[in-house]
Amino acid sequence: MIENLTPPATPEVLKQARYDFPILGRTVNGKPLIYLDNAASTQKPQSVIDSINRYYSHENANIHRGVHLLSTEATAAYEAARKKLAQYLNAGDESEIIFTRGATESVNLIAHSFLEPLIKPGEEILISHMEHHANIVPWQLLAERTGGRLRVAPIDDSGNLELDACLSMMGPKTKLVAIVHVSNAIGTVNPIEAIIAKARENGIATLIDCAQSIQHMPLDVQSMGCDFAVFSGHKMFGPTGIGGLYGKRSLLDKMRPYQGGGDMISHVKFDGTAFKEPPSRFEAGTPHIAGAIGLGVALDYIESIGRETICEYESQLIEYAVNRLRSCQGVEIVGNPEHRSGAISFIMESAHPHDIGTILDTEGVAIRTGHHCCEPLMNRFGISATARASIAFYNNSDDIDALVDSLAKVRALFG
Amino acid sequence: MRANLQSLYRETLIEQSRNPKNNYAIEGANRQSELKNQLCGDVVTIYLSVSGDRIEEASFEAQCCSICRASASMLTTRIAGSDSLSAISLAEALIAFLNAPESDIFDKDDSLQALSGVKAFTSRIRCATLPWEAFQKAIAE
Numbered sequence: 135m136i137e138n139l140t141p142p143a144t145p146e147v148l149k150q151a152r153y154d155f156p157i158l159g160r161t162v163n164g165k166p167l168i169y170l171d172n173a174a175s176t177q178k179p180q181s182v183i184d185s186i187n188r189y190y191s192h193e194n195a196n197i198h199r200g201v202h203l204l205s206t207e208a209t210a211a212y213e214a215a216r217k218k219l220a221q222y223l224n225a226g227d228e229s230e231i232i233f234t235r236g237a238t239e240s241v242n243l244i245a246h247s248f249l250e251p252l253i254k255p256g257e258e259i260l261i262s263h264m265e266h267h268a269n270i271v272p273w274q275l276l277a278e279r280t281g282g283r284l285r286v287a288p289i290d291d292s293g294n295l296e297l298d299a300c301l302s303m304m305g306p307k308t309k310l311v312a313i314v315h316v317s318n319a320i321g322t323v324n325p326i327e328a329i330i331a332k333a334r335e336n337g338i339a340t341l342i343d344c345a346q347s348i349q350h351m352p353l354d355v356q357s358m359g360c361d362f363a364v365f366s367g368h369k370m371f372g373p374t375g376i377g378g379l380y381g382k383r384s385l386l387d388k389m390r391p392y393q394g395g396g397d398m399i400s401h402v403k404f405d406g407t408a409f410k411e412p413p414s415r416f417e418a419g420t421p422h423i424a425g426a427i428g429l430g431v432a433l434d435y436i437e438s439i440g441r442e443t444i445c446e447y448e449s450q451l452i453e454y455a456v457n458r459l460r461s462c463q464g465v466e467i468v469g470n471p472e473h474r475s476g477a478i479s480f481i482m483e484s485a486h487p488h489d490i491g492t493i494l495d496t497e498g499v500a501i502r503t504g505h506h507c508c509e510p511l512m513n514r515f516g517i518s519a520t521a522r523a524s525i526a527f528y529n530n531s532d533d534i535d536a537l538v539d540s541l542a543k544v545r546a547l548f549g
Numbered sequence: 550m551r552a553n554l555q556s557l558y559r560e561t562l563i564e565q566s567r568n569p570k571n572n573y574a575i576e577g578a579n580r581q582s583e584l585k586n587q588l589c590g591d592v593v594t595i596y597l598s599v600s601g602d603r604i605e606e607a608s609f610e611a612q613c614c615s616i617c618r619a620s621a622s623m624l625t626t627r628i629a630g631s632d633s634l635s636a637i638s639l640a641e642a643l644i645a646f647l648n649a650p651e652s653d654i655f656d657k658d659d660s661l662q663a664l665s666g667v668k669a670f671t672s673r674i675r676c677a678t679l680p681w682e683a684f685q686k687a688i689a690e
Contacts, residue, residue: 492557
């Protein structure tokens with residue numbers, strides 16, 4: 135097979151975008167930083183950094199209930215961020231967006247507030263073999279508490295979900311299908327449309343882990359038709375410690391609170407407490423106000439570039455990266471999915487992933503090595519770890535070339 | 550300390566990782582311990598055949614990086630045939646030495662100095678100490 139090794143042209147808007155991220159101008163070990171660890175966390179544009187500074191310099195106050203101006207402004211900014219997220223995901227209503235600390239907490243919230251009261255002993259939760267630990271462990275804990283059963287849809291040797299098997303595992307006992315949209319470890323894009331359609335036919339609730347898709351492609355939760363979608367802010371150019379979930383209002387209305395505390399009650403008496411409507415019911419205590427505001431600014435930033443532009447460019451860049459790594463001596467790509475987004479995992483015969491990571495770091499190239507919080511997936515491929523390069527829209531073909539050149543240094547040392 | 554690749558991947562270390570000594574399981578080992586580096590998933594198992602105070606035989610199996618493998622090879626070579634107490638002291642001294650950035654208390658001529666390159670790579674120190682920690686766990690059983 136002749137691979138296309140022509141580097142994709144970077145659109146002008148993305149060439150300029152690189153300069154909006156101050157950290158991309160720094161050096162690492164005396165070399166310019168080549169940041170290819172975006173699946174772990176993306177970098178932040180200056181506008182997001184400035185928004186946090188501005189919030190603490192000019193607007194800081196606790197939200198809701200305050201009568202003074204600062205509190206009113208902070209409340210408005212926090213709620214405006216929720217509205218932006220609702221628009222970004224095309225949720226039917228902004229009350230369908232709950233702020234959490236990130237995708238992990240979102241999954242735990244859904245486990246506690248939605249599924250635990252519903253599931254009976256012997257009933258099932260269906261996940262896939264390529265899930266992140268964040269979409270495995272909360273369900274294992276729930277299964278232990280309730281007598282529920284965790285079932286795992288298989289994947290093939292290329293890292294594609296075995297769709298027919300997955301669909302056939304949905305039955306009368308299935309209460310929830312929780313599937314990753316894009317694999318953080320090997321970049322597989324899953325056919326969530328078919329999964330959601332089958333689940334809906336059978337009255338099964340659906341949760342889509344969008345932690346690795348929301349920053350790479352347009353998402354519309356209404357056209358997807360899922361019941362829940364979860365995501366993390368720091369993987370989409372926003373601050374750490376903030377993220378959220380989308381949940382259908384009809385389900386949120388019936389769900390019990392996640393944590394108890396201030397801001398989630400309508401009134402409290404010692405003989406009983408009444409809870410607020412969604413989304414407040416699920417946001418006990420003072421939230422990460424600055425984080426939510428920063429995340430809202432990150433969404434503005436993404437929209438200013440255009441999600442279609444990002445998606446189209448990144449698909450060319452990831453294809454270029456795959457082709458360059460394929461033609462790289464001694465490198466074996468782990469997983470060859472039909473549809474890929476964001477990430478490529480690879481191993482080398484001569485060097486362990488950690489040795490690759492260390493050598494690349496001395497060249498200024500930041501990648502991730504290890505099991506990527508996907509131990510069952512690693513076991514499926516019979517390996518304990520991979521080296522993973524993952525892109526964002528500010529990366530370009532020079533970054534991929536730097537990665538490939540650095541791998542030559544690994545070969546020089548380890549053969 | 551500057552991150553120096555040549556200092557990290559010394560020739561002796563690369564050689565030991567490619568051709569590790571004692572890389573097998575001892576059948577009927579009377580001490581055995583598996584240890585995992587939670588940070589990366591690497592796993593090392595140390596096998597010991599101990600008779601009285603003497604370590605008769607030491608070996609390892611591992612799924613790990615070059616530094617960890619070389620370290621396990623050096624460990625098992627060094628402690629086989631030695632008495633338990635001096636092996637325990639050596640493990641303590643080496644782990645302390647590798648974790649202290651400025652410490653040079655370890656014998657300059659000791660072949661274990663080949664591992665000292667990790668001191669400049671904070672994230673890799675555990676790769677070198679993992680087999681020694683597994684040994685501590687095994688001998689304490």
